[in-house]
Amino acid sequence: MRPRHVYCGSPDVEDALLSELRRHSGDVSVLAPGLVRCGVLVDAVFARQVLIDAQLLQADNPAALAAAVLDVDGLPFAGSLIDVEAPELPRTGSRDKQRHPLTETAAVLQDTLRKKTEGRRQQGKLGAASSSRLRFVLTAPRQGWRAIGTDVDVDPLTAWPSPFPAGRAVAVEQSRNAPSSAHRKLEEGLAWLGDAPGAGDVVVDLGAAPGGWTRVLRDRGATVVAVDRAALDPMLARDPLVTHLRKDALDVDLGALAPAFVVCDVIWEPKITLVVVERALQVPGLRGIVATIKLKRPVDHDVVAQSVELATNTPGFSGRVKHLVANKLEVTLLIRRD
Ligand SMILES: C[S@@+](CC[C@H](N)C(=O)[O-])C[C@H]1O[C@@H](n2cnc3c(N)ncnc32)[C@H](O)[C@@H]1O
Incomplete structure (x- = not known):
């Protein structure tokens, strides 16, 4: 058979x-x-x-x-x-x-x-x-x-x-006081990653507004650099653990910020997200990356394959790309330092 x-x-x-x-x-x-x-x-x-x-x-x-x-x-x-x-x-x-x-x-x-x-x-x-x-x-x-x-x-x-x-990694309910429903994507992504930021870790959150992911990260005790041209949720904007950089995410000098994690939810062409992920992988001491790759129908499997290649074949890192329960027409790229 x-x-x-x-x-x-x-x-x-x-x-x-x-x-x-x-x-x-x-x-x-x-x-x-x-x-x-x-x-x-x-x-x-x-x-x-x-x-x-x-x-x-x-x-x-x-x-x-x-x-x-x-x-x-x-x-x-x-x-x-x-x-x-x-x-x-x-x-x-x-x-x-x-x-x-x-x-x-x-x-x-x-x-x-x-x-x-x-x-x-x-x-x-x-x-x-x-x-x-x-x-x-x-x-x-x-x-x-x-x-x-x-x-x-x-x-x-x-x-x-x-x-x-x-x-199904985590059953994350929509939190009533979350700035957006996007926080479920990050919780699920971190469960798959098998590592997560905690107290003392610097995390750069690209495309952070209104702040669902930033809230998840700061609730874990991380110090968050939230990058977005749009406004953050007012509570987060006042949060001492959060710094809002109101600028284009492509202009951020990741090396200077020396993050332990980079997370990215910017609605970009997949190839731009992959360039930013490649840049993040150059940051010394970086532990992990969670990035959403936004897709269109029909799905371009070549670009998905490029994401898989980057996640799985970067020396010194392990990774994976998955469509998560909380993903719409997008997939999540997950990379962790070995
Ligand atoms: C899907 S939303 C992010 C939602 C966010 N992760 C959350 O949990 O609330 C995408 C964000 O990317 C931002 N964005 C789009 N292009 C950008 C760019 N070039 N630089 C910085 N932010 C950008 C948008 O302003 C928007 O807030």
Whole structure:
């Protein structure tokens, strides 16, 4: 049987995931909104999770589905790591308040599977827990795709499959007093980066206004140089941890500011963002970069590939480019010093 890897992403960029995977293989098809099957294994930018050699399981009732999910070629699943997820909803104006109709079913099934496995272990039927991880993504109340693997790499910046269930790093709610909803992008990006600024770190925030990212950074104790030609949220403008440089981000001398992190959310042509990221990589002592690459339809996969090349092939750094849950038609470039 041909291998079937199931890629999980956002239904909003399913077209981009399809065209990205088709650059690697002709063996690509949509299974459900945001779930795409492909015959080859790649770290797709527009997928946040991959189910390697996934199997479609279905049953007539919840108990039979639980039994099928834990049945691995006639043997009971012996790992202790079990993630059951619902697929992602398309983004609408009020997605924050929406939950996928399968979210509750996924939570109940996950609880059942974990209890069943724990019960079997306590009865001495399973032996010591293996380091296997079972991932199951529901596509209907009693149907979904399962993959079983061993997490050899758990670094969120490099691991594939992602250590985050369904590749959803952090469930960041819209904060009521945040200057913009953009803060969710940065929180999620920092979780993938596996490092984050803290007290005493200088961070340059390019394209900072109105200040969602700056707020995240200063709340972590960092000293922020917020660069934007537009006004910052008045509270942040008065904040002693924040300095507003009201100028063009291209005119900032990053070397002189000596930041530990550079973050960038400027709506630029991708090539300009990549030039600025290259400049940031020259800063001695720089620990990390989070930058959004703004895209248009149809997605220019050459420019996405250039971003991946910069993130993954810069000596002394590790990196990745991902479409995050909080990204619209953009991807996030993440780079961390080794
Ligand atoms: C998507 S918004 C940033 C939102 C911000 N990250 C937040 O969390 O609130 C993009 C920002 O880039 C700024 N911008 C666009 N071109 C710029 C440039 N050349 N130099 C500095 N800022 C720029 C805009 O004024 C705008 O505030």
